[in-house]
Amino acid sequence: MKMIDAQITETVRRHAESMEQQCEMDAGVLELIYDRRLFKLFTPKEVGGVMLDLPEALHVFEDAAWVDGSFGWLVQIGSGAGFFATVMEPDAVRELFTTREFYIAGSDRPMGTARKVQGGYMIDGTWPFCSGAKHASLFTVTCRIASNDMEDGRVRAFALTPEQVSVEEDWNAFGLKATSSHTIHAADAFVPESYRFNVTAPHFHFDHPVYHYPFMPFATANIASTTIGIARHYFEASRAHIDGKKAGWMDKTPERYRHVYRLLEENEKFFLHARKDFYDAVAASWQTHLHGRPVDHYHLDGVVHCSRKVAKAGLDGAQALHRHLGMEVLMEDHPLNRIYRDLHVASQHGLLIDDTGKL
Known part of the structure; x- marks a missing residue:
């Protein structure tokens, strides 16, 4: 079963505006998360977790963030903390991680x-x-x-x-x-x-390949996948917005429609290329890891570099496009405004910031 399905999408998006206003997850949305164990994607099966491989989980994080930024961020952060199961004492993990509302x-x-x-x-x-x-x-x-x-x-x-x-x-x-x-x-x-x-200490409790993958690129890729989902939602929602404006724009200023649509196409294409590079880099490092070879700096640096690159591509594309979409998207209750703001905040995480000037 697809973990982020139509029921989750409809439920979360129906509550997205009210959750933003209330500054917390809706109780019904949390119940759905608990039912689907979406906070337990890296929690051992021995204590009720799902325990996915890293590449599979990253796609779930992306899909969750595509549904809604705050929802996706919490699914990713909540699941990522499952990594701690392998560095805490097993009895403590059994005591603390088993609860349904973990x-x-x-x-x-x-x-x-x-x-x-x-x-x-x-x-x-x-x-x-x-x-x-x-x-x-x-x-x-x-x-x-x-x-x-x-x-x-x-x-x-x-x-x-x-x-x-x-x-x-x-x-x-x-x-x-x-x-x-x-x-x-x-x-x-x-x-x-x-x-x-100590998250950097050798870890062998509740053994799984995820737990032996280096922590910093693991965390960076998790957060990057969330920004990918939000950016994907932004470009998709922008396309629907532009299509809704087409008749009026073509009637008054047809060059505006062509220009804005071209901006969308160019920036989305660049973002999707960076997204492919990101998943390719993760897959290469993961396969090396599964084959029992140490993941070298080439692969790990590639994951971090591509994480930062795709976050920047999504944010830069949204910034280039947003100012051309009209006055209504400046209103805080407009869906594109919320997605745009979520993308800014998610991509501001320190692990995704490149201060070397190389990107």
Whole structure:
């Protein structure tokens, strides 16, 4: 069965505008996600997950983001956190990951402190941009360890339960509004030793090829696939918008219709070419990985480069086209406006930004 089907598309798009206004996922949409296990695409089957191969999951993330940017972002972020199953203690994973409503919100920014105590750690800190904070069943945070021993100053991640966290509803970005990517706070929260993990350490629990794929290109490709889906939706919606304007434009200024349609065709073609390069780079690295050979820098750099290139192609194309679509697309409640804003915010993620000037 196709994971992102007509029922999901119709349900999510019907609620998209209200979810943006409410700044969180609709309860019915969340129920559909839980039923389809869309937050568990990288969660081990032993704890109720789906556990897809990386290339297959990337296409699901793209399709989800094509339906709606906030929906796709949360499916991708929620599933991506399943990677932590292989670096946490197996008993903790069985305890925390099995719930039907499983979703991890968190931050990789080392903005907390972990003080070693008997049996675990006391956690204090503040972490911004925790996508899905309003419905998370678990939070992961990154801290510097303060223990007056050899661990002092090291950075490690920890799992916190919802009752240990307070959510500050401060996500006021101009796109991806329904992701509830808020700041979280923890004070004197006790975390047992088994809830500590290190995503860069060797990982062999709940074995699967995804868990041995290098984490940074894994995360970069996941986010890139989300921007691909949003950009694909933008070009598709733009085409429908232009077709709706054709009669009026052809009657008054036929050269406008031809010019705008040409802009659409040229920018969409460039984007689709970059999309193909992205999936080709992922496939090449994945096949090398499956054959038991280390994924070398050539393949990994190719995945990261193509991730950034396709995000830029989608955003640049939307920017080139948007200002030619008329005044109505400037209104926040216009569907193209929402897609445009979502694309800007998704492509702003640090993993997709190239500051070398090579793209």
